[in-house]
Amino acid sequence: MASPRSRLLRHIIVIAVAIIAAISLVMMGIARAKAVEPEDPAGGSSNPHARAVPDIYPVPQSETADGVRVNLRGKVTLVVGAETDRAAVKAVKETLTTTSHRRVRTLTPQRASRIHGGSVIYLGTIADNSAVGPALKQLGVDGASALQHDEGYVLATGRIHHRPAAVLAGADDVGAFYSAQTLRQIVRHGSVAPAIVKDWPLMRVRGAIEGFYGTPWSHAARLDQFAFYGRQKLNTYIYSPKDDPLLRAKWREKYTGKQKKKLKELVDTATANHVKFTYALSPGNDICYSDKSDLDATVAKFDSLYKLGVRDFYIALDDIEPELQCEADKEKFAGHANGFKNLADAQAYYLNAVDSAFVKKHDDVGPLQMVPTNYNGSAADPYKGELGKTMNGDIQLQWTGESVVSHRITTKDTLAAQVTYGTKANPRQLFIWDNYPVNDFAQDRLFLAPLIGRDSDLYTATTGITANPMIQSYASMPALFNYADFTWNGPAYRPKQSMAAALKYVAGPSAKTRRSLTAFADLNQNWQNDTKTPSAPQLVADVARFWKNYDGRRFPAGSALAGRAQLISDMPHDLKRLAVPGFYDDSVHWIDAAAHWGHAVTDALHMLKAVTRDNGTAVVANRKKMTDAVDKATKATQPTLNKGTLVPKVGDGVFQKFITRAKATADSYLGVTPPAGGGQTARTSMTAYGDNSPANMFDGDPSTKFWTDAAPQIGDYIGTDLGAEKSLSSIKIRQSGSDDSTGDMMYHATLQYSTDGETWKDAGTFDNRPVIAKKFDSPVKARYVRIIAQAPNPGGKWIKIREFAVGAVPDGVTSTIPAADGTSLADLVDGRVDTSWTASRKANRHDAVTKVFDERTVKSVTVLGDSTGTIQVRRHGEWKMIGSLKDGYTKVSVRRGDAVTGVRLVFAHGTTPTVSEVIVK
Template identity: 30%
Template sequence: MTRTRFALLAAGLLLCGPLSGQETDFDLAAQRSESQDVRPVPGHAVDHGGLPLNPVPHSLVRGEGRLDVSGGVRLRGEGTRFAADLGFLPLARKGVALSVEFGAKAAARCGVKPLSGAYALRIDGSGIALTGYDERGAFYAVQTLRQIAESPAAAGGLPFVEIADYPDLPTRGVVEGFYGTPWPHAVRLSLIDFYGRFKMNSYLYGPKDDPYHSSPDWRLPYPESEARQIRELVEACRRNYVDFVWAIHPGQDIRWNEEDYRNLVRKFEWMYDLGVRAFAIFFDDISGDGTDPGRQTELLNRLDADFVRAKGDVAPLVVCPTDYSRLWANPTPQGSLAIYGRTLDPSVRVFWTGDVVCSDLTPETLAWVDSRIGRPAFYWWNYPVTDYARHILMQGPVYGLDTTLTTDDLCGFVSNPMEHGEASKLALYGVADYTWNTAAYNPIDNWERGLAELVPEAREAYRTFAIHSCDTETGYRRDESWETETFRIADYTPGQAAALREEFERVVAAPGVLEERCANRELLAELRPWLAEFRKLGERGLRTLDLIACYETGDDAAFWCGYVRNRMSAADRSAYEAHKSGTMKLQPFYEQAMDDMAAGFFTRLTGDRPASARGIGSFPTLATTQSRLMLDHDPGTFYTSGRAQQAGDWIGVDLGTLREVSEVTILQGRNSTDDVDYFDHARLEYSADGRTWHPLLDDLRRQYVIEWCGEPVGARYVRLLRLDSPRTNWAAVRSFEVNPVRAERLGFRVEAADAERALYAFDRDPGTSFRSDGRLAFEVPDGVREYVLLLDLPGEGGLRVRQFAADGSVLSEMAVGEPFFRLALADGAASVALEGPAEVFEIIAR
């Protein structure tokens, strides 16, 4: 389903080679408008008196007494039908009476709402009575009884309670519709049990990377082993009163002829023989002839007549249209959705993702689509899916869903989860709650209950990980770390530092606690790569707090030694980038504190600000650590805006102070040949105050590489401003360099195997470095008396420093064993050479 794969993973698709299969010729330019707003999580924790039920019942009244069931229960009515589901209570011939009834007459006697899934539950001195409007309602009553029996409130006996309950939405569930590795069979079975336990009634099977679901193999039968697994999924759904909906995705290569129609019907017949009684057709994420809405509705109507109605026991069809988002849907009467509304059989339900691919559920987006398709939409929520941000594990609260909606607005709701099925359960716990009792949905309270439900044996450790694992950094952003206060080193209190230290200590401890106590080993296996990086994030944070204290003492040697030890190596950063957490507050605290201390340290040594820059601009992601990717002197990495470019957008740098700027080089896009993410019409500008801007280059059209060199201008800010353009792609920048260090500007000669990279040792920016594995030599300008060497030394080998006279003779030689080293120059020294392995951050002449 999700174009999220294209929306945020276009980098990988464009840099790693041609698009595959159904992605060929797909328009990457239309999919870049996910919101960057990060709204706080609404709601509040609630004291449930030891009875935290999910979903929250519509009506619950607690009585004063308790029912002793220690002697077991005896089943009455239809109870024996649910005996396998009642294993949480011992059965006994002379036990407390437990009656189960269902059907319209029984429901009417108990005042049960006439809706599928509705039920009443009563526990009092006479026993336990469960009444469902239908068999599914009785099953849901059993699930509520299970939660009561397993709750803290059941200590000493089941609490007297009366519950009248029913679902607000008729269809509530999950669509396995993500790109990436489909769920393992065991995980699917575990999730189906989870759906039943929390009253979700629909599971749509449509993993994009199942070849027999999509092009070109949708025409073929499943191999025997996979067919057997589908039978097992159907049976598991039957046991849990979940509708198993098998989806097919034929649109990329379907031929609108009789042969392919027969191929489709034959595939449906094969699936019917496996027990499938509900079907969906996905026309999402395709191009070419398959996108024709008239052909699509003609096919659906014919299938409805020839297959659905002919069988008699098959549920109404579900379709995902090609225009499933308002972002690119044609709003006119000639648009695909309006054609659906005019021609599609009213029984067919139509998916909709909202204003963009990943977006909040609002009355406005439903009113827009409903008026066109002529029926309440079937909402497909692309959360907690991460096929567009696979480095993130979404563990935050479920929110962004309007609580005033009814069946007049939407006919159903399904969540598209992550490829990590067990880790998706926290979000699905919220989806179950919202779709059952929409008006009462409380996001924070649901999340707190979900943590205790899923990992009761290590709830606090899981909570620590989850609260710092919510944000995507880009795209559909989520609030994160809302209980943690970070700070900049120039302005903080001892209390803030102590509180942050306590939080980092919890971060360090959480992975070990989960490893030891988490009973769900499948969940732990999914979390483990993230937990490893989470622990390292906590350790970095603690070292950073220690380093701040050291920095403030003014002990230069001790500070620099601690600083280089606390830096992330290339391997560290690569591991973190692959399994991120703490992206909104914890990692930015580390990055900013390290930057601030390095800059202050350099100023303390030299009396001047470092020649470093930070990213600024109109895109919110420039305020995150992502902006570093255009300032790391590595054209293989890039900053990306995370939303569509708009009129007046700009990307720039803040040099920290007014400087004489004589050269600017910008590499736009993810590559310099055919990338879609760049300003194709732009102006390069500078400003001294951030208010008045002056052009350096104007009317730049379709330029990936922008270079300016001229007479120096006084500037603190330099930016690339978007001019008039129809382009709505994202924007990406691989490199944004102002006054890049040049050998001719140094005024002295530098010799190294990689002489260009060696210049970073003299660029007056401690944030850059040169890794020397051999010899780095440089001339000594007149008037220099000493050098301060800011280094990082490997564990093995040694670094030797030699000073030479003008005739090449050696004046002195010494070993360097510490990262911070003051080199006093010998009389007559004309050059200096560093010999041996070292990472050289800065060589400061004094």
């Protein structure tokens, strides 16, 4: 057997040999790399696979890392034709000058022989730049597969005449422009990456329709949208803002003055970015389809817009009454017993007339587009069938999928809809109005989840998609980025990767900013309770991991949840640095709300840590900080056009669930338990929307709600059963989205109470009151309380009830000081730390709150609240001081063995006490 020393020596020798061998291999690899990839003095690299092609979005049809690196930091010459697209030339020059910080020399193909040294960029179509075709040929690149498609392009790198070069060849002007957008994405470290890209779109129509209700986009935001569309290869914008009266209420009138000037700027900016500005007229509310004067007004309106540069026109017949408006129409279109068929005939008559009188008179105008009155579903019905038979076959129809808001849009359903809106022999060519990420129905939300639920081969069944975005134009950009990716190349679309790229685009180069924006997007995921769009998945994972550790009695100092809470808390600072600053401005109220939730989570973690350390003072202090942060997070700050000021919602309810569990853990430690027996239950004639159940009215959390799924009619009611008859001192019902906004609520309510649920007494009538509050001069007996509608709600608005609180006079609890408004003695013993009794005045000497009970052994008295004074217990009929009250948390032990029949808090003279809970154990 060898000695330990000899074994150690052999071990050292083996390690040394291994290290020498490893170093040799590394050096051989370096030498091999240098042999394969010599540096070209002119800036090109001959290694075709030296680096993968940088990410390109939309994802191209074909890309390989062939060619050479093209240095842009030295001398660069741009070869363009006299007719090469100006927007493409401008985009390429911006990329080159930004990279090189030098003036780029521009030559025509005829003068290309004068190029001496440096790198060369060839840009244009084969028709407008005679150098492009030969350049592709010299590179050995066959671009036919891409250049036969409208908007297609080829981008290839290599050496031409021994110089590093990039060729940007477009099938047309748009293709040349799109090649410039791809060039921008593959420039890295001062060079064009080695690449051969052959690309074209699979959908012809790709873009957005500004078709939502609510606050419209600003003029500046629309201009920025067009620049964004150009960069992302989106080619369509449908102008349909509901705030423009010249689209709807005054649709017959023409634009003049400032309105005309602004519209002209929109059209010109869209055109400069190769975006088709489509004007959507909405005459359906008062049109007489057969009236020649209305046809003439339409043609005159379109003709005036044509003079401004508009070349794509649209008739929107959505969101109108499905019936004929004028007597002339009712007489002319009466051929069917079914009124929907007659409506379809009238609309087809009008649309066909517009098509003939205007669209077909202009060779440079695109096909007429329209959205029908019945715009969703693939199942046949009389309206769709009749419209399909009578409307001109080349009029393009827009459709929203199987539903108004469709979670899934399939190729099968779309093909079926083509037949439904056309005929079996001649299916109707249609494109999709996709209602995502639109938030006009939920203006307290942002939707930042990636686009999902669309078949990858949908391009085989539709000419394209226009997304209906959010009221927040810049916050809509991530989803629109996804649409650009999906409509360009659906089979290659990967939702998560595409959204990551979208967020990187918005955030810019800072890794910290990207992390912050990614975390913010995680808080704004859930799309109408879509099962495929989970709620805040990253936050959920961190919360689950934390509770697993906490339940296992492990409390890591630097948990992932603590780190995420800090990241969220820092968002107001970090997201001010976005590359797209408008996103911050759009989202600021959601960002601030998220930060408050982040602070609340941090405070909750400190509170839970204090529980593990048996530090009641710290538990209460951090619980209060947490509650204050939640109050800030749930404050109404987001203004809307017609729904008041709303509470911006973030986190998809995950924050609330975490805080609720953290509170329960802390309250259990403090000894707070809800009083036994007879909790509140709901009694209502109305049903809930989704999971917004009536029980939410009684959970003590104003961020949850009972939300009805319909507007109230006269006699509809919402109320509570207290479980037993009680003496009521106050009632407070918090409606709508916040205490100071009139949104969804019962607008004309009478407050009632009853002992038997049959005979009711009125306690007041409340009109347009988000908060219904009643304080009784003297307690009233009741078991049932409700509000009952005295009239229908305006505008068919639903009802939200966030809290339905009934203050009952507790047995055995008295006070020498009246309660302040909005508080009651019941709050002292209701088992909820978040409710408090507050004195209505400063305490005089001997002012006290007293709780008496049957004789029992008491081990401790805990008082939560902000008050000073003394704590007393009654033994053998006499009150004895057992300790002093202090702000926040006071726990005093009681001598064992003594029977106690009461507890009294005697307040310090001149103080205004607040007591959250008195806990006797």
